[in-house]
Amino acid sequence: xxxxxxxxxxxxxxxxILIATVIVISTMTIVAFTKVNEEVINLVDVNxxxxxxxxxxxxxxxxxxxxxxxxxxxxxxxxxxxxxxNSISTNNSEIESISKLLNPENREEAALWTTFINAxxxxxxxxxxxxxxxxxxxxxxxxxxxxxxxxxxxxxxxxAVMNFADFQAENMNSAGSSIEYTIQKSxxxxxxxxxxxxxxxxxxxxxxxxMITKPLTECVDIAQNIGSGYTxxxxxxxxxxxxxxxxxxxxxxxxxxxxxxxxxxxLSKAAQAGNMQKRINASNHENDFAKLVDGINGILDGxxxxxxxxxEVMDRIAHKDLTARIVTKYPGDFEALTNNIxxxxxxxxxxxxxxxxxxEQISAxxxxxxxxSQTLAEATSEQASxxxxxxSxxxxxxxxxxxxxxxxxxxxxxxDLAVLAVDAGNEAMEKMNxxxxxxxxxxxxxxxxxxxxxxxxxxxxxxALNAAVEAAHAGDAGKGFAVVAEEVKNLALRSAxxxxxxxxxxxxxxxxxxxxxxxxEQVTKSFMEMKDQFNKVKSIVNEISASSDxxxxxxxxxxxxxxxxxxxxxxxxxxAEESASAAxxxxxxxxxxxxxxxxxNISKKHTAVGYRYTTQNQKALNVTNERxxxxxxxxxxKSQKAYEAKPETLLPLDSLDDDxxxxx
Amino acid sequence: xxxxxxxxxxxxxGKYLTFNLMDEFFGINVERILQIIAIPDITQIPKTPLFxxxxxxxxxxxxxxxxxxxxxxxxxxxxxxxxxxxxxxxxTEKGEIFIGIIVDKVIEVLDIHKxxxxxxxxxxxxxxxxxxxxxxxxxxxxxxxxxxxxxxxDTELIQIxxxx
Numbered sequence: 102x103x104x105x106x107x108x109x110x111x112x113x114x115x116x117x118i119l120i121a122t123v124i125v126i127s128t129m130t131i132v133a134f135t136k137v138n139e140e141v142i143n144l145v146d147v148n149x150x151x152x153x154x155x156x157x158x159x160x161x162x163x164x165x166x167x168x169x170x171x172x173x174x175x176x177x178x179x180x181x182x183x184x185x186x187n188s189i190s191t192n193n194s195e196i197e198s199i200s201k202l203l204n205p206e207n208r209e210e211a212a213l214w215t216t217f218i219n220a221x222x223x224x225x226x227x228x229x230x231x232x233x234x235x236x237x238x239x240x241x242x243x244x245x246x247x248x249x250x251x252x253x254x255x256x257x258x259x260x261a262v263m264n265f266a267d268f269q270a271e272n273m274n275s276a277g278s279s280i281e282y283t284i285q286k287s288x289x290x291x292x293x294x295x296x297x298x299x300x301x302x303x304x305x306x307x308x309x310x311x312m313i314t315k316p317l318t319e320c321v322d323i324a325q326n327i328g329s330g331y332t333x334x335x336x337x338x339x340x341x342x343x344x345x346x347x348x349x350x351x352x353x354x355x356x357x358x359x360x361x362x363x364x365x366x367x368l369s370k371a372a373q374a375g376n377m378q379k380r381i382n383a384s385n386h387e388n389d390f391a392k393l394v395d396g397i398n399g400i401l402d403g404x405x406x407x408x409x410x411x412x413e414v415m416d417r418i419a420h421k422d423l424t425a426r427i428v429t430k431y432p433g434d435f436e437a438l439t440n441n442i443x444x445x446x447x448x449x450x451x452x453x454x455x456x457x458x459x460x461e462q463i464s465a466x467x468x469x470x471x472x473x474s475q476t477l478a479e480a481t482s483e484q485a486s487x488x489x490x491x492x493s494x495x496x497x498x499x500x501x502x503x504x505x506x507x508x509x510x511x512x513x514x515x516x517d518l519a520v521l522a523v524d525a526g527n528e529a530m531e532k533m534n535x536x537x538x539x540x541x542x543x544x545x546x547x548x549x550x551x552x553x554x555x556x557x558x559x560x561x562x563x564x565a566l567n568a569a570v571e572a573a574h575a576g577d578a579g580k581g582f583a584v585v586a587e588e589v590k591n592l593a594l595r596s597a598x599x600x601x602x603x604x605x606x607x608x609x610x611x612x613x614x615x616x617x618x619x620x621x622e623q624v625t626k627s628f629m630e631m632k633d634q635f636n637k638v639k640s641i642v643n644e645i646s647a648s649s650d651x652x653x654x655x656x657x658x659x660x661x662x663x664x665x666x667x668x669x670x671x672x673x674x675x676x677a678e679e680s681a682s683a684a685x686x687x688x689x690x691x692x693x694x695x696x697x698x699x700x701x702n703i704s705k706k707h708t709a710v711g712y713r714y715t716t717q718n719q720k721a722l723n724v725t726n727e728r729x730x731x732x733x734x735x736x737x738x739k740s741q742k743a744y745e746a747k748p749e750t751l752l753p754l755d756s757l758d759d760d761x762x763x764x765x
Numbered sequence: 766x767x768x769x770x771x772x773x774x775x776x777x778x779g780k781y782l783t784f785n786l787m788d789e790f791f792g793i794n795v796e797r798i799l800q801i802i803a804i805p806d807i808t809q810i811p812k813t814p815l816f817x818x819x820x821x822x823x824x825x826x827x828x829x830x831x832x833x834x835x836x837x838x839x840x841x842x843x844x845x846x847x848x849x850x851x852x853x854x855x856x857t858e859k860g861e862i863f864i865g866i867i868v869d870k871v872i873e874v875l876d877i878h879k880x881x882x883x884x885x886x887x888x889x890x891x892x893x894x895x896x897x898x899x900x901x902x903x904x905x906x907x908x909x910x911x912x913x914x915x916x917x918x919d920t921e922l923i924q925i926x927x928x929x
Contacts, residue, residue, distance in 0.1 A: 555846070556846070559803065559846065559847070560803065562871075563801050563802065563803060563849065566782065566801050566873070567800055567801050569780075569795075569873075569874035570782060570795045570798050570801065570874060573796075573874060583874075590873065
């Protein structure tokens with residue numbers, strides 16, 4: 102029922118409920134306030150006045166009493182009388198106003214009021230008596246009466262007033278409680294009504310709002326979907342209000358777009374499938390969509406014609422006729438397209454010509470590589486055999502070095518022995534020297550003795566000559582004596598001769614001894630030198646021993662290096678073989694490529710294009726020549742590369758390259 | 766050879782003491798010889814001829830000594846343990862005097878016969894021929910026989926004598 106109502110009606114219902122709630126709450130408020138107001142007015146205008154008047158009466162009576170006391174004490178009579186009179190008149194008016202306000206239904210109040218009136222009458226009587234005594238100046242009675250009867254009346258009077266006042270105060274209290282109760286009740290009622298109203302209002306507000314916003318949100322979603330490019334949207338119209346109208350309008354819109362989209366999809370699928378003849382029927386669409394369809398059809402037409410020619414040209418190119426070109430002029434981007442295709446065909450043709458030439462060069466280069474790789478392989482195998490020789494030589498060196506070390510050790514022992522022997526020889530030489538000196542000494546002694554003998558022989562000779570002279574002097578008598586003298590002389594000569602011979606022998610012995618002494622000195626010196634030399638020999642032998650150890654160490658390092666070189670060489674050999682087989686494969690592939698290139702129709706422009714690439718061709722030839730010149734360098738670089746490629750396989754030597762430099 | 770010469774030569778026959786000077790053999794007749802001694806200490810005398818070497822004490826007698834090498838103007842030689850002195854006797858007006866001559870070496874006392882003696886040659890001898898009495902050939906050696914009386918002139922003898 103509500104669902105099909107217009108949005109205005111829905112909103113009216115909602116707001117009506119809200120307004121009704123407000124009206125109920127307002128009415129209730131007014132009633133409650135009126136009641137409270139009445140009670141408050143009653144309280145203020147009646148009870149409070151009564152209380153006030155009673156209080157005034159009480160204070161005035163107390164004033165009258167103090168006035169009377171002043172009078173009794175003989176103070177200013179006139180003034181006190183005026184106070185008394187004024188209070189009486191005021192009391193009268195007060196009493197009159199109270200009596201007007203008395204609640205006739207309240208019996209307790211009436212009883213209290215009667216008691217008060219009676220007390221007042223009694224007090225007024227007492228006052229009159231008192232006044233009589235004052236007029237008469239009967240001070241004794243004033244004091245007597247004033248002290249007893251008058252004071253009693255006055256006290257009764259005040260208590261009556263106070264009772265009345267208390268009653269009024271109590272009344273006011275109960276009235277206040279009543280007001281409080283009324284207000285409390287009103288508040289609870291308000292809260293209940295407000296909650297009820299709020300619940301109803303919110304329920305309705307939510308229902309109505311949902312009724313309005315739900316279709317609107319759906320519409321917004323639809324619009325967003327369309328905006329996001331979705332067209333496959335189902336819309337159900339389930340109400341007849343404005344939102345329903347909006348949804349049905351959107352449904353129409355979506356259907357139009359869907360139709361357009363579906364046609365476009367069919368067209369594009371046909372185009373994707375290669376059917377470029379498919380077109381959209383413009384009569385199925387209206388207005389701008391119809392124009393759009395016409396435009397799309399036109400685009401297809403504009404694409405299809407150049408494409409057709411392009412297809413033909415491409416077909417020719419596909420059948421290896423690289424001379425095919427698009428001849429028709431097409432406007433706009435198609436001109437660029439056709440130009441590009443033509444340029445592509447031309448470039449392809451030129452490239453193939455270049456490929457043809459390059460293939461020939463590759464063929465030549467692969468031959469070069471093949472022969473170079475074979476050379477490398479041979480060189481590597483030679484290197485490997487050299488390395489084998491080096492390795493075996495190193496082993497020999499190693500064993501020789503070991504021998505060296507052993508020999509050095511035994512040489513050291515021999516040197517020690519030799520030093521000992523030299524010391525012994527030195528000692529023997531010293532002894533020999535001593536012996537020589539002894540010989541020399543005794544020779545000298547013998548020489549002296551011989552000299553004496555010679556002297557004696559000379560003297561004997563002289564004696565014999567003198568005897569001969571004497572014998573001659575004696576003439577014939579001395580003849581016998583002369584013979585004796587001759588004999589003596591001969592003996593002396595023989596003695597001298599013998600002494601001389603002995604002396605010669607002694608001299609020779611002395612000379613020999615001296616020579617022996619010198620020789621001993623020389624020998625001793627030689628022995629000392631020998632000892633020094635042996636010590637030097639010892640240190641040298643020690644050095645040789647240490648050097649041998651170092652040499653052994655070095656040889657081991659070299660051996661490791663040579664092994665590494667061997668490994669690298671093996672790798673080189675493998676690489677060279679691979680390179681050779683790769684070159685052969687390259688050669689066969691180049692031949693295949695040449696056959697493939699030959700099947701293309703490119704002969705027309707061959708010379709012109711060929712001229713254009715002569716410089717590059719020349720460069721390529723130069724490169725080939727360089728390779729031919731330095732095959733060893735190339736292989737070296739290759740091995741170097743292979744070596745660098747695996748740095749983790751490097752030997753842990755201090756500086757491998759330096760070590761190898763030493764052996765170059 | 767004249768007759769006189771032969772007589773002269775034969776008159777030189779007798780016993781001679783042979784000695785060496787410069788490895789040459791000389792001979793002096795033993796009649797003129799007092800004694801032969803080994804060379805003793807010689808006391809030099811100033812202001813005497815060069816060949817006078819000094820004087821020696823021969824058993825209490827002062828005997829002048831001359832070097833025969835110097836007297837014969839031969840080169841001087843240092844004395845050695847073979848150098849000897851031959852003491853000669855001279856008859857002067859003042860009586861008999863002794864003079865020692867220093868020779869390199871005394872050899873022996875020889876009997877020289879007249880067949881071995883030859884007259885003084887006119888050449889081939891280093892000495893002044895006035896000192897030479899004769900030449901003798903003995904045992905394959907040539908011995909120059911010295912004429913002792915001609916070794917010193919009389920003035921020389923006086924001079925030598927003065928040096929005592």
